[in-house]
Amino acid sequence: MNLDKEVAKIEMQKMVRGENSFVLYRCVTCYACEEYCKRGNHPFYLISDLQEKNSILPMPKPLITQWINTGIPTKKDIREFWGAVEPVISLCLFPEYINSIEGKLFEGFSIVVGRYFFCQLAYLHFGRPSIIRERLSSIIENIANHGFQEIVFFHDECYSTFTSYTQAYGIQVPFRSVHLFEYLYGRLRELEDEISPLNVKVAYQRPCSSRLAPEKEHFVDDIFNLIGVERVEREYDRENSLCCGGIIRGQQRYDLFVDVQRRNVVDMVNAEAEYCVFNCPMCFASLSEAVVKRDIKPIMMHELCRLALGEVIKS
């Protein structure tokens, strides 16, 4: 928003008092403020709650309706995965990745997936945090009923839901959440002898939800070091990462969307990245087309790790 510090301070204080602010209308919901706040005051959760309280719609109504409906379990969704045992990974709302959870990295893994495992955090983008709190306890209960002590979350957002968000709202979580990258790093260490360094230059597309769990960020570099990948130095990386643009487009801010994606991709091109590595499937869906047009190969982190083990990825 390009605000100076004084204006930002005033607007923040308004919101802390529960008042309206133009920030509530212009927030792109990139979660960055959650990371920037070193005091753990959860400014973005506050923004989201105020948006709902003031009936401020960050997105058009039909898109909000669409996403609310997307999260409601259907007859095809499975509540209980009989036979699923640890180690277990939750794919949340991304069944299209089921076939990629294979190979040496995921030997013996059970998969749970579907709307009964949907973390709900996406509704922060839609100004409907009440839905998260409405549905989250039954999601937690569903996971816990399987008896899992520990569960790996494929999507960064899921991990952040069951750590950062639940903590912020005092919701108890009776299982240990494992970040996918933490798991991948550990497993790669076990298979270190089988790794062939990839010797490629990559740009990393940091998703918004990583801002909620910055303590896991180092695993990105740890993994890259282990598999012989150079993370290119570029402007829009780490704390300075740019949103993939997907949500901005959903907010119908087309010019901003074009600008954000352009800056991000040009940054990757200038840094001579050969791959763009993704953490989040939604980022992948939003940005992959743009990177492909600039001859950069899009790939998910777990697939990059599988390549380093000499495995073939079915595209």
Add this chain to the structure above:
Amino acid sequence: MSSYTKQIHRCFRCGYCKFPSDYAEYNCPSFSRFRFETYSTGGRLWLLWAWVKKEVEWSENLAKIMFSCVTCKNCVEHCPMKFKDDIVDWIVSARKDIIEKGAVLSSVRDFLNNIHKYGNPWGEARGKRAVWAEDVKRYKPGDEFLFYVGCVGSYDERGQRMARSFAELLEKADVSYGILGSEEECDGNEVYVLGEMGLFQELARKNTGKFKELNVKKVVTLSPHAYNVMKNKYPRYGTFEVFHYTEVLLKIIQEAKLKLSELNVEVTYHDPCFLGRYNNIYEVPRKILKNIPGIKLVEMDRNRENSFCCGGGSGNFVMDLLGGSEESPSRIRVKEAYETGAEILAVACPSCLTMFEDAVKNEGLEKELFVKDISELLKEVSK
């Protein structure tokens, strides 16, 4: 009745099953040949359902329609519906029911009877199976590969030349192998797809029993039909590794066990259904061809998963239900090969080899297009 009776009504008769992925030509061999809607997969499934519902009575014509499907899996590849993977299984299940009712075509009955009595579909004497191979090594325990020749390789003159080429290459490359000779049984792939499950089980048990007796660990097959059935249907009877002969040849080349001289010629390669669509092996034969110096590989438009079947599947390399016309699939295919400008039509299947040899003659292209299998080509260039 099998479970297909509860599912076949799901076919919409949309017609996607008739085409390759670019829709340029009809890619269903029986529909291309006969052109009545009854001979498309959709027509066949609707008739099957009509038969199940007793709206249509069994007849010779219905039998012809049912058994003229060569089970090439083009329909499985291109049907847009969720049940696509089951389509050929439905037809096989229906054939099983048809056979149990004794309501088959005479040519199908003869085919199966010959295999049952003589171990081959032509009714040739069992003892003749290894006549072509008097000087080919017999398998003994400890040999690396059992070279499974199959019926076409054993009894058909053209198939025998193919078998001989491969055996000679194995010799040249000093690969440890042997054949079963006249103790070899029919692999049963055609028997299976024709629906005669009792006979199939008997053949599978005999073959796997023999393999166990000889402690066979690896089988290399000449025919993709044998490869398919041994890889996918035999495991419940016995475990061993199965290779198609092109896989073994590629390894030989990659290990530089053969020195290859140049052959400056344009070649086009036909993907056999039981190697390609059934088992996803598309690149291995192509890699072999590309390793031969001087060869220029030109592709037909319908290649890989869009390959147009030679029309020999489901026993039709003997029964020839799709033959006798300019619209026979094998004749259409050789014309397609000829149009690429290639001199050689390379194949990796003895059934395709015999089908295309005949088709080339019928098209009057003997001086322009030569049909050779991959092992024959390699033999020509290897020192």
Add this chain to the structure above:
Amino acid sequence: MDRVCERLARIVGENYVSNMKEELYIYSQDPGMMEPREPDYVVMPKTTVEVQKIVKLANEEKIPVIPVGGSLSLSGLVIPHKGGIVLDLKRMDKIIEVNERCRYVVIEAGVTTGRLKAYLEKHYPRLRFSIPDAPPSATVVGNIVIHGQGHLSQQYGFNSDMVTGLEVVLPTGEICKIGSCSVSPYWFSLAPLPDIAGLFLGWFGTTGIITKLGLRLYPRKKLRDIEVFIVEDPHLVPDVVYRVTHTEMAEDIFVNAQPYPPIFKDIIMMGICITGDSEEELEFKRRMIWNVLRTYIDSKEGGFMMTTPDVKRALLEMPITGTTRFADVMKGGGFEYCGPIIPVEKYPEAYKKLLELSSEYGVTYGNTCRVIGRGHCMMFAFGYPFNRADPDNMERTKKALHESNVASLDIGGVPWKPEVPAQKMIMARMDKNTLELMKRIKRFLDPNGIMNPGNWEG
């Protein structure tokens, strides 16, 4: 073989004629819901002369003739209501000529949409035709004969508006050329001659058999993309269409609504396709379209959906295979739709009626609409998947379809490719003199009443 069969065999060869039960069974029905009626013979000619001979034979023998292409109208238009000879035209599959400079193609009656698409993509990559979303086994001529629409209809009208010439075999056996090709070697236009083509378009083969057709081709751009605008309120749809069509930037515009999967529930999606030879061209068109809908965006009543590459790929297919997969929604092997052509402003009424009928008859629905000719009208499909193995479901679906036809007429639309019962409903409401004119034309052209009888009979 009986006498007629023998005569047919002498014309087309015995391999291409059948009176076997199996062929009669399959050709007695299409994948829709209309009751089967068996023909007496199925014959597959290869040339116009063979067609002519068959028609002459039929006149002599007073046997009906039913010309058949892909059999995919789903409304039983090729079902032989009074027996007769089914003329499967798919062996007449030559693409005769493409005139690249004048952008037209001349094809035989049996050329499938899939084949023409593949042919143009390979040999004339800068040209395309208005391909419908029917499966690629549909014939180009069959689609045109029923006033079909395709991906270029928003820009250029019904597919039948794109005809540049015809060769027809009249019911009395004469072969006629219509359009510029009747005077010149070129098939570039129906005008400036008196437009006789209309005597054969929309008549479902009751006035003659089209054996060749000239068709306009259009520029094919290198790139194609889609924006999907969604709203909840159906009353907004006509204005959205009006605004977007005003920009003249869109290629295809379709409107979809369906209760499943959840991502589509409770919303109406408008797919707006754009094409361009460069990213700049696409971007310009995209921005024009976004700008024209800014009012709805700012009011939060509408917005452009976030589409993933997979969703885009599915929506940008030509033909869209999802249309065909609709037939498996009930795991029942079929769907049928009443697809009236309606004024765009009637969309909200039609949509409301669809929801009512779906609820009343307990059948699920899929609605798809295609804008035609810059919003002059739209095809609104009351689409119902059904289960062939469930007689109760079939019965309810038939009732829903019938009521959909009634509703279409009530709101001022006209059922497209109507089944025989719907044809009668149309004729009952038709201007009397128009109806009389139609009858006179049919009597004049087909004095023996052999051409696809049962259709357009008042």
